[in-house]
Amino acid sequence: MAVTCTGEGRVLRAALSGEVDHHGARAIMEELNRQIDLELPRELTIDLEGVTFMDSSGIAVLLRAWRRVGELGGSVQVVNVPAQAAKVLKTAGLDKLMKFA
Template sequence: MSVTCTGGDRVFTASVSGEVDHHRARRIMEELEQAIDGGAPRQFTLDLSEVTFMDSSGIAVVLRVYRRVRALGGEMIVAHPPAQAAKVLKAAGIDRLIRFLE
């Protein structure tokens, strides 16, 4: 599992790879919060294309990132979620709050 953040000028992409489960969710969230707090993004893309598994802990991570970005006046996008992760997020209705790029 890893989180890689790229970008600048308040437009960032955070790429998450590996499993997003209850064992790793806290560490992922801490890394994402550091990126958000350090850059105050107006656009924050969460790229999930390299996620191999996601459970309900992933829902909590995505919602927490969404709230943090919105509190700073930014927009969040979930990009390229694999089928399994997309199914988990859409079952929770996340796609009604956050724009998805498939």
């Protein structure tokens, strides 16, 4: 699992790769929180192109990021969602809280 973040002008992009499961979710959340605290983004894009597997822990990761960015008055967009991860996230209704592209 890896998180690569780039940010500029209160716009943050976080690319996740590997498995997003109960083993790595805490580290992902900690890194996302750290980056959000540094950048204070109005827009957060989470790129899941490199994700090979996601369980329900991925729901918690995205919800926590969405909640934190929402506290800053910002929005979250999720892009390049693999089919398996899309099933997990959409079944939980996350597509009603944030934009999936």
